[in-house]
Amino acid sequence: MRIRWDGGRVWDSGLGDFMEASVAFDTETGEIVAVGHPSAIRADEVRSIRGLCVLPGFVDVHVHLRDPGLTHKETLASGLQAAAAGGFTQVACMPNTKPPIARAEIVEDIIRRGEAIGKAEVHPIACLTLDQEGEALADYEALAEAGAMGFSDDGRGVQDGGLMREALAKLAALGKPAMIHAEDESISRGGALHERAAARLGTTAQPGSAEAAMIARDILLAEETGAHLHVCHVSREASAALVQFGKRRGIRVTAEVTPHHLLLSERDIQSADANWKVNPPLASEEDRRACLVAFADGTLDIIATDHAPHHPDEKAKGMDEAPFGMVGLEMAFALLYTGLVCEGLVPMRRLVEAMSERPCRLFGLEGGQIRPGARADLVLVDLGRRWTIDPSTLYTKGRNTPFAGQSVVGKVIETIRAGRVIFREGEERLS
Known part of the structure; x- marks a missing residue:
């Protein structure tokens, strides 16, 4: 069936902008069939979307779906529904599950169950080292053949530089990316917050050099091996400068x-509420501004939410x-549209590129x-709709966000994946 949306932008x-046009897609082939004047586009069903905007579906290459094994935090179903509710048609899930995504059968199982759920498409990221233990390499060939999009030990950095060099050499030959959590644990020592916030609140500190030191090492190793090195969740000015280098x-x-990391800094943390605890920690205002500049100019290529749900009892244990972690899939677009585009800090074309076009191209x-x-x-959005972030209404099982109660603009109304509706505003939660 051909469906045509009329009257929207x-x-x-x-152009890097919206145009007044109709868009038609085929629910059977899953393809866009035409964009243009409605009189020139044949359709079996026509729908008015007057007052709404159509964007390419968002893609998030860094989410934690906690499944298998940690389903008290999130399930594959709740996470993929949350993704669709946020306008994401594709997500890549990190391997720090229980057991970790270190075997081909786990990769295949996640893909199979994801398709059966029928929400956002899921691309598993497999372990960089076996079971994320940092001692031996995973079987990259078998994992890639099973469908792994990339490889990461996210949640930890690979501490052994020689092992990391070996990993990058193998991934270069395989043509798959290494997606690094940059943290030198001999420097970070498990610190909870940026140095200033830690001193203010009397908790443990994580120096920013822990991130930059590992990025510097791995960039040099990528140069030697020819691998694709993807740096996750950049948070510091020095780190952005190293990526540019x-x-x-x-x-x-x-x-x-x-x-x-674009919208918050350590100075926003005014209490020991662990919903502010994230890794890497929220950095200084100077770091935040530097990351914003690096995002605006494309040095930091894409947006990724690092969606990390936890059970409320876990976050209640204290700073x-x-x-570590906060949820982000359902509010990412609205937060960035409100805080960056509406404030004139970043043009809409850069946000769309970073959330849709460039992730597809890079991966x-x-x-x-x-x-x-x-x-x-496709994602159908109301750019004029103002709403308040209420954790109790989210589709994710996680409620851990410091953005609770914040007023934002830009609401996802409907999400289409390969021509099929995967989310409509107001739908029931999956069981």
Whole structure:
């Protein structure tokens, strides 16, 4: 069936702006069939979307779905529904599950169950080292053949530089990215917060050099091996400068930044509420501004939420004992549209590029553009709708966010993946 949406504004990647047009997609082929004047587009069903905007489906290459084994925090179903509710048509899930994603059968099981759920498409990220223990390499060939999109030990950095060099050499030959959590544990020592916030609140500190030191090491190793090094959740000015250094040298280094590291800094933390605890920690205001500049100019290529749900009892343990992480899938677009685009800090074209187009290009995924023949991954948004972030209404099982109660603009109304509706505003939670 061909469905045509009339009366809305459709994103044009070539223009870097919206245009007044209709868009039609085929629910059977899963492709966009036409963009243009409605009189020139045949359709079996026509729907008015007057007052709404159509964007290419968002892609998040860094989420924690906690499944298998940690389903008190999140399930595959709740996480993928949360993704669809946030406008994400594709997500990549990190391997720090129980057991970790270190065997081909786990990769295959996640893909199979994800398809059966029928929400956002899931791309498993497999372990960089066996069971994320940092002592031996995982079987990259078998994991890639099973469908692993990339490899990471996210939650920890690979502490052994020689082992990391070996990993990068193998991944270069395989053509798969290493997605690094940059943290030198001999420096970080498990610190909970940025130095200033830690001193203010009387908790443990994590020096920013822990992140930058490992990024510097791994960029040099990527240069030697020719691997694609993807730096996760950049948070410090020095780290962004190192990524820029690598790019200027022609090293294949890419990087992501989270909404919380663009919008929040350590000075926002006024209490020992562990919903503010995230790794890497919220950094200084100077670091935040530097990351914003690096995001705006494309040094930090893409947005990734690092969606990390936890059970409320875990976050209630206090700043030093609570686990790191905050949820982000359902509010990422609205937070960034409100805080960056509406404030004139970043143009809309850069936000769309970072949430849709560039992740697809960097990781070889379908989607990312609205054009005939492209996969019909679309998100219908009301850019004028103001709403308040209420953790109790989220589809994720996690309630851990410091953005609770914040007023934002930009609401996802409907999400389409490969021509099929995967989310409509107001739908019931999956069981």
